[in-house]
Amino acid sequence: MEDELGGPGLREDQLVTTEEVDTVIREAVESTIGTSAFQHNKINAWTSNVVEGALKRLASLQKPFKYVVTVALVQKSGGGVHTASTSLWDSNTDGKMTLCWENSTMHCIVSVYWLAI
Amino acid sequence: MEDFEVAEKQFLYENTYITSPEGYGEGQKFQGGYVTKEVKNIITERMQGVSYDPARASQLGKELSDKIKETVKSMGYPRYKLVVQVTVGEKAGQCMRLASRCLWDTASDCCASAYCENESLFCVAMVYGLYYE
Secondary structure, three states: OOOOOOOOOOOHHHOOOHHHHHHHHHHHHHHHOOOOOOOHHHHHHHHHHHHHHHHHHHHOOOOOEEEEEEEEEEEOOOOOEEEEEEEEOOOOOOEEEEEEEEOOOEEEEEEEEEEEO | OOOOOOOOOOOOOOOOOOOOHHHHOOOOOOOHHHHHHHHHHHHHHHHOOOOOOHHHHHHHHHHHHHHHHHHHHHOOOOOEEEEEEEEEEEOOOOOEEEEEEEEOOOOOOEEEEEEEEOOOEEEEEEEEEEEOO
């Protein structure tokens, strides 16, 4: 069948696209951290809110996918940070997106992986 | 004279009706404990005596994530999709928090993570095993 991709029954409109995820994650980050300056006592609440907000918005897309969302909030202090990832998946249906967002006092690196059920 | 092309045999797989990893046999479920131990060994070994070098750190991250993926693959979970993420950073007195959440099936999926540090750098590795129905 021409319109079936990857596993049986996953149509093109059911796949998750990078642009969709990018919009969702940006919303989640900006609504939580926005323009706040880094504050040590708020960091726990911020990371939880970003991650949970992102996951809720992704779940509301109502697509047959499992999601993994990781967020790293790093204070800007001149130290370097590197993130690497590898995956074993079905490249027709699955994917990942990493968003590096920053303001004047901190970096926020959000990675989202979506894997078809 | 006609040339006959031999058509490739089409294999049609029947439905196995197995919906959970346990249906495939004992020990087919992703064991978070064993994987955590293996991952911890890999990163501790690799980090011995390594100091932060901005040019080499990204290479170190990629090497570690490839090695971890190969090791977990060889642990024998054929029905699982794997995601491995490694974060390597320089210790510069900054505050950092790493968090993750997943939308998955709690009965069949699992994650494993390990952390290692030395005087100049730290390394966090996370492995997620997601069952492919």
